[in-house]
Amino acid sequence: REPGLPPGPPTLPLLGNLHIFPKEFAHYKFTEWARTYGGIYSLKVGPGTAIVLTDAAAVKELMDKRSGSTADRPPMHIVDVVTGGFHMALGRYSESWRTLRRTAHTILTPQAAMKHVPIQAAEASQLLHDILCRPEGFYNHIRRFSSSVILSVLYGKRAPRYETRETTAFFEVQHDWEELMEPGSTPPIDLIPILKYIPERWAKWKQDCTKTRKMQRRLYFGLLDETKERVAQGEENGCFMEEILVREVELGVNREMAGYLGGVLIEGGSDTTSSYLQSLILVLVAYPDAQRKAQEEMDRVVGSHRMPTLDDLEEMPYIRAMIMETHRFRPVAPMLIPHCALNDEEYNGFIIPQGCTIFVNIWGIYHDPELYDDPENFIPERYLLSKNGTKPGINGSDLRPNLPFGAGRRICPGIHLAQNTININAMNFVWAFNFTADTDAQGNPILLDTFNYQKGLLTGPRPFKCKITPRSSEKAEIIEHEFLEAADTFSKFEFGLSEEDKEFVTRSRVRR
Numbered sequence: 001r002e003p004g005l006p007p008g009p010p011t012l013p014l015l016g017n018l019h020i021f022p023k024e025f026a027h028y029k030f031t032e033w034a035r036t037y038g039g040i041y042s043l044k045v046g047p048g049t050a051i052v053l054t055d056a057a058a059v060k061e062l063m064d065k066r067s068g069s070t071a072d073r074p075p076m077h078i079v080d081v082v083t084g085g086f087h088m089a090l091g092r093y094s095e096s097w098r099t100l101r102r103t104a105h106t107i108l109t110p111q112a113a114m115k116h117v118p119i120q121a122a123e124a125s126q127l128l129h130d131i132l133c134r135p136e137g138f139y140n141h142i143r144r145f146s147s148s149v150i151l152s153v154l155y156g157k158r159a160p161r162y163e164t165r166e167t168t169a170f171f172e173v174q175h176d177w178e179e180l181m182e183p184g185s186t187p188p189i190d191l192i193p194i195l196k197y198i199p200e201r202w203a204k205w206k207q208d209c210t211k212t213r214k215m216q217r218r219l220y221f222g223l224l225d226e227t228k229e230r231v232a233q234g235e236e237n238g239c240f241m242e243e244i245l246v247r248e249v250e251l252g253v254n255r256e257m258a259g260y261l262g263g264v265l266i267e268g269g270s271d272t273t274s275s276y277l278q279s280l281i282l283v284l285v286a287y288p289d290a291q292r293k294a295q296e297e298m299d300r301v302v303g304s305h306r307m308p309t310l311d312d313l314e315e316m317p318y319i320r321a322m323i324m325e326t327h328r329f330r331p332v333a334p335m336l337i338p339h340c341a342l343n344d345e346e347y348n349g350f351i352i353p354q355g356c357t358i359f360v361n362i363w364g365i366y367h368d369p370e371l372y373d374d375p376e377n378f379i380p381e382r383y384l385l386s387k388n389g390t391k392p393g394i395n396g397s398d399l400r401p402n403l404p405f406g407a408g409r410r411i412c413p414g415i416h417l418a419q420n421t422i423n424i425n426a427m428n429f430v431w432a433f434n435f436t437a438d439t440d441a442q443g444n445p446i447l448l449d450t451f452n453y454q455k456g457l458l459t460g461p462r463p464f465k466c467k468i469t470p471r472s473s474e475k476a477e478i479i480e481h482e483f484l485e486a487a488d489t490f491s492k493f494e495f496g497l498s499e500e501d502k503e504f505v506t507r508s509r510v511r512r
């Protein structure tokens with residue numbers, strides 16, 4: 001470890017800390033180390049350096065205020081090979097990143113996000129309906145929902161079924177893409193660049209890259225071309241890509257960029273929102289008291305005769321607190337996406353060297369007993385006591401409510417879209433259903449493991465079982481009614497459907 005770096009675990013010659021670097025669920029180990037080495041420590045990864053921030057003040061200063069210096073991503077050769085350098089989320093801080101980011105931002109502002117609320121609300125009514133009809137399939141109903149919302153918002157084309165072609169194609173290619181990026185699945189090309197030059201016939205990872213690239217391009221550019229054709233036929237429906245196509249010269253976005261921008265936004269918008277909503281159901285089951293309090297508030301504000309709308313949330317402090325607490329308790333991205341330092345920075349007497357990888361360990365911050373009372377439990381009330389949920393006597397002003405969405409110039413561009421989706425569904429779930437633990441053969445409740453999560457940079461609960469029942473027959477009727485009423489909104493987004501999709505749409509729109 002070079003002098004001036006923050007402290008960290010003891011190193012070995014050449015390897016540094018490589019031999020103890022966690023291969024999965026790194027946020028647990030990173031949090032354990034933070035309790036020993038402090039809110040800012042370093043790890044040596046061979047010759048490279050990683051800095052782990054588990055301190056809100058350091059995140060505010062280095063990631064938000066000095067974002068111009070920390071907005072890069074670590075080099076990932078695989079990402080360049082597969083996406084030609086056009087991956088906005090994983091790509092370097094370059095001119096093309098800035099163009100892509102500007103383009104995404106102009107169209108995903110809070111006002112622009114409001115334009116998409118009708119399709120989000122309509123899809124949320126199908127989600128309730130799907131759960132009502134087949135509660136045991138809730139996990140995949142949520143995945144369909146997220147995929148359909150993002151496809152509708154971006155390409156004006158929805159996915160009525162989990163098996164709809166574009167949804168299945170996306171899940172398939174995303175699975176391969178995530179596997180390819182899993183540490184250990186490729187040789188350490190970024191540490192030993194000469195490995196890039198091994199011919200493809202001897203390097204399986206290169207063949208996998210070629211396959212993934214082909215699959216991604218078929219899906220992403222196929223969707224782009226379909227949108228073009230639809231616009232040419234005068235059938236616009238106000239989706240994101242239509243606006244890009246109209247403004248491509250002004251925005252400086254060429255075909256390659258538009259194709260990958262759409263693809264990366266599908267990647268960013270699919271499993272993130274679905275993981276959040278799956279976590280929400282997990283905590284509603286695991287913490288029945290919190291569920292009961294949320295339902296009492298819902299009954300007071302909305303009652304039984306209508307469904308909640310976004311405007312109602314203003315009157316629901318407990319449900320707002322529950323939404324915040326879910327982000328804290330089980331953040332979708334426990335360490336955000338790694339950043340990389342563009343320049344040397346100095347902080348609290350430590351050097352943050354140019355080129356180092358920076359992990360923002362929000363898991364460690366959110367589970368710090370110095371900041372939160374009983375951090376390992378789901379307690380929405382903490383957000384009623386203080387804006388950032390911190391315990392009495394603690395100044396939580398270095399925290400901010402949107403921290404789970406990232407930091408500085410790399411903060412999630414889909415945040416407003418995501419928050420609307422989360423708010424609509426959180427209210428719907430609480431209004432519509434009772435969520436209870438599944439029971440064993442003797443009728444005893446089966447305790448849920450709230451740590452049974454998928455590995456990866458973005459994480460969500462592994463499939464789990466629970467019982468979901470409508471809170472009343474009147475509510476079940478309203479769900480049915482709202483779903484049928486949504487047909488008009490859906491129809492603008494239903495084109496190019498397969499025969500199976502059409503058959504499903506016709507069958508499901510008949511009152512039962």
Ligand code: HEM
Binds near residue numbers: 332338409410411414
């Ligand atoms: C619960 C929902 C979501 C959560 C918790 C979430 C969280 C995050 C986080 C933590 C980052 C990394 C920020 C950083 O490195 O500092 C990120 C980046 C990103 N997110 Fe989201 N996100 C969500 C939904 C969405 C949606 C709906 C979209 C698309 C419309 C989206 C698109 C992206 C993109 C493109 C990036 C990369 C930004 C960049 O590197 O410049 N996300 N998100």
